[in-house]
Amino acid sequence: MTVVTVEMWENFSIEQKRQLAKDITDAFVKLGVAAGNVNIILRENPKSCWAVSGKLCSDFRIPQGA
DSSP states (O other), X not given: OEEEEEEEESOXXXXXXXXXXXXXXXXXXXXXXXXXXXXXXXXXXXXXXXXXXXEEGGGSOOOTTO
């Protein structure tokens, strides 16, 4: 069994999360892992709980798509 954990900011749409799960699964299938053995955990974090270079991400503007 393969478990993939993705830490990401909140506010992605359900459709974006579906596509991400499909793309990750497809990547493992290409490596020979059966799709049914790929488990994905999506952890959404608010920007106030994520810091870069000692600053909370909620305190500065993040470029779209970053």
